[in-house]
């Protein structure tokens with residue numbers, strides 16, 4: 581089994597051991613959308629799972645692409661889009677083998693980075709950079725678990741600033757407050773600009 585497929589996400593969906601799921605929209609997502617920071621554009625949601633944000637984005641007029649490796653999660657995203665007659669796409673692919681036809685204006689990463697073994701993070705961040713157009717925006721939730729193992733893997737903020745460091749990424753002067761995840765953990769929202 582390849583390192584990128586080492587965690588059996590499909591098995592977790594089938595068993596119902598999906599403690600990462602919110603069953604509602606992330607408060608950080610709502611804040612960005614309602615403040616007009618997240619405005620209709622061509623957007624990618626990597627590792628979207630069964631989350632509700634892709635449908636909310638498509639309903640709000642975004643051109644949405646979802647990529648996830650778990651077949652049942654992709655099927656659910658496709659079913660949501662079809663039921664609501666939304667023209668969004670859901671692709672079943674390994675993020676480490678997939679490439680888009682054209683770069684995106686924005687990416688929404690909610691518990692995708694923290695779901696990946698940290699050894700994959702540099703490669704994943706290079707891909708995020710390639711998937712975005714210059715000046716594109718990464719909306720990301722950095723999971724704060726303070727645990728040595730995962731998933732979710734702890735996203736230490738000093739390590740994140742190095743991982744998403746110059747010259748590829750620009751950070752805002754300040755970050756908003758963390759939001760609470762249903763698991764009891766905190767997520768640090770951040771909006772990074774792809775240089």
Ligand SMILES: C[S@@+](CC[C@H](N)C(=O)[O-])C[C@H]1O[C@@H](n2cnc3c(N)ncnc32)[C@H](O)[C@@H]1O
Nearest residue numbers: 589600627628629631648649650674675690695
């Ligand atoms: C912790 S879940 C988060 C799902 C969703 N973002 C949410 O907030 O509910 C991580 C997701 O990333 C997907 N994933 C993990 N590694 C992947 C890979 N290499 N390629 C594609 N999808 C992957 C899994 O299938 C799973 O749906």
